[in-house]
Amino acid sequence: MTLAEIVKRLNLKVYAGEGGLARPVSGGYAGDLLSDVIAHSRKDQLWITLQIHPNVIAVAALKDLAAIVFVNGREPAPETAAQAEKERIPLCGTTLSAYELAGRAYALGLLEK
Amino acid sequence: MGEESAFRQEFPVTGGDFARAGKVSCEIKNLAKELGLSDRVVRRVAIASYEAEMNIIMYAREGRLNLSITPDRVRIIVEDSGPGIEDIELAMTEGYSTATPEMRELGFGAGMGLSNMKKNADIFEISTEVGRGTRLEITFLTNGQRA
Numbered sequence: 001m002t003l004a005e006i007v008k009r010l011n012l013k014v015y016a017g018e019g020g021l022a023r024p025v026s027g028g029y030a031g032d033l034l035s036d037v038i039a040h041s042r043k044d045q046l047w048i049t050l051q052i053h054p055n056v057i058a059v060a061a062l063k064d065l066a067a068i069v070f071v072n073g074r075e076p077a078p079e080t081a082a083q084a085e086k087e088r089i090p091l092c093g094t095t096l097s098a099y100e101l102a103g104r105a106y107a108l109g110l111l112e113k
Numbered sequence: 114m115g116e117e118s119a120f121r122q123e124f125p126v127t128g129g130d131f132a133r134a135g136k137v138s139c140e141i142k143n144l145a146k147e148l149g150l151s152d153r154v155v156r157r158v159a160i161a162s163y164e165a166e167m168n169i170i171m172y173a174r175e176g177r178l179n180l181s182i183t184p185d186r187v188r189i190i191v192e193d194s195g196p197g198i199e200d201i202e203l204a205m206t207e208g209y210s211t212a213t214p215e216m217r218e219l220g221f222g223a224g225m226g227l228s229n230m231k232k233n234a235d236i237f238e239i240s241t242e243v244g245r246g247t248r249l250e251i252t253f254l255t256n257g258q259r260a
Contacts, residue, residue, distance in 0.1 A: 033225070
């Protein structure tokens, strides 16, 4: 499933990195502790978090994550969006909670390949 | 190829510089990739360098990551001028952290840094002196394998 399909079906807002929407996504990881995400997320996953500060971009870039989705209506800080454009990491958002978003993504069939 | 002909590069890190956090580990990861190391090694090197870089930024005044690569192994020597670690065993325990509440709010201080480094390395050595600093030697064996 591509990120563009997920954005459409889960009605996500795209804040930055639109160039990466064609990217295929394989599963996801939800977490707000950066070391936990660094340790356990995998390449091409969707990262669901409420952390909006610029340090999330390095984590996503290091782990080759497909995109970051901010939950609970949180919007990325301006430096975060600028970094994301530079590193070409798509940033999305939703008003749903992490629990609800993960559940809906899972129900779409967004599972690990 | 012996130690003397290893690929070497030094990456300085400034304590408290959260704005540049992750830059050094991204550079190291990209270098490892460009040098043709396998995906598995690149992934492990990236995780360990990120945690080492963040530890300097969070706790030390300044420090550096010294990367050296030979056909058999990747090694990162991390040295900082900082508070040192009082109880290494405790610090290695997953979940234990001395991070401030402000750092925790940003998602740092999970108490996984040192254990993440150790888990991803083949050889992990740590020496520290309270009040002076900490030195880590993180080695990844590659056995000459390239991607």
